[in-house]
Each structure stands twice: as C-alpha cells, then as structure tokens.
C-alpha cells in the first residue's frame with residue numbers, strides 16, 4: 001500500500017507541475033488579484049466610492065511593482081466628470097487608470113477592462129467578481145506578460161471606470177485623446193471571462209473586422225476549453241454584444257475591436273456574483289487563450 005501511495009503522490013505532483021507550466025503568467029497571482037479586487041472591503045467598486053478608490057490604488061501598486069510606466073499623467077490616472085441626468089441630477093468624478101508598454105512600432109493596441117461595478121444596493125454588496133474583477137485581474141496578468149515579453153506594437157493598458165454608468169470611462173478616453181497621434185489600430189476588451197458552464201469563451205467583433213479572425217483561429221487552445229466567434233451580428237438584439245461594453249466606443253471611432261466575454265449567467269448583476277462562484281480552472285484557461293490571441297494579433301497586424 002505504502003509504495004502505491006507514494007507512486008500516486010509522485011504522479012499527482014507531476015501533473016500539478018505540467019498543469020502549471022502551460023500558463024504564461026503567474027496563475028496563483030491572478031487568482032489572488034481576482035479575490036482581492038472582488039472582496040467585500042472594496043464595497044462593489046461603484047464609481048466615486050471609497051471602494052472604487054481602493055481598487056484603483058491596488059491596480060496602480062500592482063502596475064508599479066511590474067515596472068509598467070504611466071500614460072499621460074505620472075499617477076496613472078485620467079479623471080473625468082460625470083453628470084448623471086436621469087433620476088436625481090448628480091455630478092461626480094470617474095478615474096481611468098492608464099499604463100503603457102513600448103513596443104518595436106509606434107502603432108498601438110489598447111487592451112482594456114472596466115474595474116468599476118454597482119456598489120451597494122439595498123444593503124447588499126455587489127462584488128462583481130466576474131463583472132468585471134475578472135477582466136481587471138486578467139489585465140494585470142497581461143501587463144506582467146508583456147513586461148517580460150516585449151510586444152511588436154505599443155500597448156496601452158486601460159482600466160476603465162464608470163462602464164456600469166454607460167461606458168463613460170472609455171467614451172472619455174477615445175474623445176479626449178488625439179486618435180491620429182496615438183495611432184490606435186486595435187482595442188482588445190475583456191468583460192466577464194471567469195466562468196462558463198460550457199467552458200466557452202467568446203471572441204466577439206470579427207463580423208465587423210473579418211481580418212482579425214484568422215490570427216485568433218490559429219492559436220492553440222488549452223484542453224477542455226472552447227473559443228467561439230459570434231455575438232456581433234447587427235439586428236440580433238441582446239445577442240449582439242457590440243454595444244454591451246467599452247469596445248463600443250472604439251467601434252464608434254472605427255477602431256477595430258475584439259471583445260472577450262462569456263454568456264450571461266444567473267449571478268449577472270446580482271449580489272451573488274462572488275469569488276466562490278468562479279471556475280478558477282476555466283478562468284486561468286481564458287486568460288491564457290486571451291494572451292495567445294493578443295500575441296497572434298500583435299504579430300499579424302501592421
């Protein structure tokens with residue numbers, strides 16, 4: 001018995017190492033970041049709240065520790081004012097967090113994820129683990145990856161605020177910058193990528209920008225994981241995700257986009273969108289697939 005047990009133990013250890021080795025980022029750090037960004041202490045990260053500011057501080061500290069340079073202002077922050085016109089009129093401030101990694105070319109890819117969520121409603125904290133702590137933590141893993149593997153394109157890392165108030169942070173970003181001098185050739189947006197009952201992640205946008213399909217199609221994928229195209233055909237109502245997240249503001253400026261996301265689930269915009277509902281294995285595979293797709297697009301595009 002003893003011999004068999006130790007044999008099994010060695011086998012288990014071997015597989016654990018093989019599984020770990022397939023990721024091109026620190027998977028443990030990714031899970032930890034997701035847990036922290038979606039913890040109760042950040043109070044649902046509503047724009048303008050103390051919890052939202054805590055999330056922002058966390059993101060900036062992580063960027064600094066990775067040696068990522070700030071874009072535009074030294075503190076990484078691009079703030080903007082928001083006037084809410086429906087209901088009781090309110091004015092507040094939103095804050096995007098922007099970093100940059102120089103590449104071999106001046107043409108730029110913006111990789112984005114919104115870090116805000118719904119806050120506290122009727123006394124319940126909406127932690128928004130999938131929506132969109134998952135994209136936020138993934139963007140930190142991508143920052144880690146490209147800090148070690150120099151990209152061809154210049155990469156802007158955009159952590160957008162106020163997505164849940166009508167894509168305000170990304171709207172401010174595309175409207176406030178000089179699109180010509182920034183030379184943005186692509187937006188890759190992530191919003192809800194950490195769980196799927198069918199192990200399916202979608203790459204949406206190739207209906208509008210068909211030349212982006214081939215590089216993504218050719219990547220090798222983790223096992224038991226499917227990457228699908230679609231959810232981008234006009235006239236299909238809520239099945240068309242083109243306008244569902246920050247990629248819309250790039251699309252409106254005729255900047256090509258790929259949006260990565262999963263189908264809506266029972267916890268979408270509910271206080272139960274918590275860390276314990278995440279499929280950690282699927283999440284790691286999602287981030288690996290997205291990094292491979294970003295790499296392929298970085299190499300394929302002019």
Ligand SMILES: [Zn+2]
Pocket residue numbers: 114131132163191192245
């Ligand atoms: Zn979202």
